[in-house]
Amino acid sequence: MISQSGPQRYISDEKAYDQLPNFISELGVTKVLFLHGTKSLAAAQPYLPDFGAEVAVEDVLFNGECSYEEIDRVEQIAKKQCTEMVIALGGGKVLDTAKSVTTGTHMYLVLIPTLASNCAPWSALSVHYKENGEHINHEIYKETANLMLLNPEVILNSPIDYFVAGIADTLAKFYESELIFEDLPEDEYTVALTISRQMANNCKDVLLNNAIQAVEDMKDGKVTHTWRTVAETVIVMAGTVGGWGDSYARSTGAHSVHDALTLFPQTGHLLHGAKVGYGILVQLVIEKHFDDINELLPFYRTLGVPTNFHELNLDDISEEDIEKIAYEATTEEKTMNLIPLPITADTVKDAMMQLEEITSRVRS
CATH class of the missing domain: 1.20.1090.10 (Dehydroquinate synthase-like - alpha domain)
Incomplete structure (x- = not known):
């Protein structure tokens, strides 16, 4: 039996997102891939700080399914941009996609849930679906997120x-x-x-x-x-x-x-x-x-x-x-x-x- 208790660092606070610039800076990260949905970004935007003047951010809009096609698309963008950290903002499928992209790589992983709809922000696994929404499988990973940030105000205003x-x-x-x-x-x-x-x-x-x-x-x-x-x-x-x-x-x-x-x-x-x-x-x-x-x-x-x-x-x-x-x-x-x-x-x-x-x- 292998136990993986949760993210390496977890912050739950109305100012939780303010921890991001220092976290990025302390790790020496200069290239970030920011994966998110349209609605999740709109919900979190008022609370999000700038990631840092020295940080190049590749903004990637999530396609809606944690599918192998979507994972491959995001992986290719990350490789092309020499991404050092993936920051995923949204619901479980966005976060699971980010976990699938970063597992087994050098990339740091930051998860920012905008919904309280499942335990995806905490877990070390991803659930995979076909593009039409049919379930395929789930995979358990050796890594957990480096950081998980929860802003109660954002969650409160979710559907x-x-x-x-x-x-x-x-x-x-x-x-x-x-x-x-x-x-x-x-x-x-x-x-x-x-x-x-x-x-x-x-x-x-x-x-x-x-x-x-x-x-x-x-x-x-x-x-x-x-x-x-x-x-x-x-x-x-x-x-x-x-x-x-x-x-x-x-x-x-x-x-x-x-x-x-x-x-x-x-x-x-x-x-x-x-x-x-x-x-x-x-x-x-x-x-x-x-x-x-x-x-x-x-x-x-x-x-x-x-x-x-x-x-x-x-x-x-x-x-x-x-x-x-x-x-x-x-x-x-x-x-x-x-x-x-x-x-x-x-x-x-x-x-x-x-x-x-x-x-x-x-x-x-």
Whole structure:
């Protein structure tokens, strides 16, 4: 097991970005590639300092997907410009692209999240997609970011639906790992695994107790202690779960369902965390943890996390397509197979159908 706890340096403050010029100067960097989206740059621009008079900045607009094509495009620009540092500003796909570009190179990496939608700013892995948004794989790297900067004001002004998706994605840290931890013999627990499991439990407790209020605070434009705790739980605490726990605490069933759903364009408008949220419910049916489902359903309804085919925009889904989702969620390379239970495509199909029955009873 290999633990990578997080970025080498992390700063969370309204003036966090002001640390950039000194950081660049102290490292002797003179050539920077600045990767960002249009909306993320607009959100962060009022807080961004000049990188330094001696620094040549290559400004690169992100194309929207963390695809191998986009990674190759940015890599070629970095090589041509003899880039010494990549600064990535935006959501998870921007940051994951930057991680894929810099891994195994001499380039320093600075990550600046503008959303609290997942733990990408903290983790040492990238999730890769096709240009059309279909999931391909994820890769774990030997390096973590040299610096991660979080400005709460920028996150606060981001779209609410990304924050809700981040809450659902972070809940998966507990539900995807708990059965694995329960199945481990006591003498196999290391300190790293103990930390990982505690952080996973914290993710669940913080979110179930505070997320609804945090969303209301965000709607009101207030950086409250509750909102900031939830936002940093999504980015920081969630990242420590897999960072310390490695394969014992990374994605399992919920993310496998997400990956399969990306094959259906009808779900393309849904964010990563929303589809993971649905996947949590499918996994809980497989595990027969119905009390957990009953606890989560009112929470999901309040936040607008999908719970059934209708809310996934799959009203007219055929049995053949349900079987396709179930098959794709259980192929050999999928993390669904890490769950310590006998699972087949039929298991997943049956779970999805049973979930439809459960959620229809709740609606009625």
